[in-house]
Amino acid sequence: DYLEAQIKHLRLLRNEKYDLVYGNTHLGAFCSLLGKFLTRIPLIFDMHGGLVEEFLLSNKISLNPLFFVKFALFKLVDFMDLQFSDRIICVSKKMIEYLHTRKNIPFEKMAYVTNGVDLKFFKPMSDEIVEQKRVELCLEDKFVFGYIGYFQKWQGVENFIEAARRINDKKLHFLIVGGERKLKENGITFIPKIPRSQTPLYYSICDVLVLPRPSHPATEIAAPTKFAEYTAMGKPILATDVGDAANFVREYKCGIVVKNNSIENLVKGIIE
8 A cells, every 4th residue: 555655646746746745644744755855846744743652652661572663663754754854834832842852853844833623613502402412411400521532542531531430419420422332320421433523512512621631742742623622612621731722721711721630630620
């Protein structure tokens, strides 16, 4: 597949007149490097997150040879992309600082373009639709904290769920959307993955939306699209003190920031 993609990419560069090539994420930029070397067409690398940093967050350091092979490969891809791209699009200010201080990337090589969302799609639903869905889920008299999304390690969902289990207040309820099965336990409703078209509805039935990310280089430099979706919905946010999102919550007074995603701090934030 990689060889086929390379051949197709080089054929396009040869047959068409392009002013620049856009490399989306690390692998997109890496696949475009050969074309840059052969044609000298400038390459823009859109860096959504840290390839190496996310690998280290998701995998414990191990003596397994496969770990070192993957780590070395990701380091190579990261180095090549950062060194040989002509411009790097960074999704957060902390990414710019990190690349400059830790990887010696000049400021002038980087541009700050954070993630955005479609405001025509992510907008509050009508009261009637929201009330109907809350009744369906038996949430009509509850104050609802919600998380809708994937469960990767860098999302910190496990600690949020455990914090919810420690809350003993019948007025509060916790909605977790994006798991593998539907389940209801004391104070928590788990909903399996939903079509993206339903995301604004589930956001709308929540009173507070939660961003429980752990502190790590991978999360500090990222800019979760989820944060932009939350704010587009006009919902207050409970966030951990991680990355640009925490700074935005403080600056615009649109929620509460807790020190980290320890279960104890999340419980305190929920109560507050």
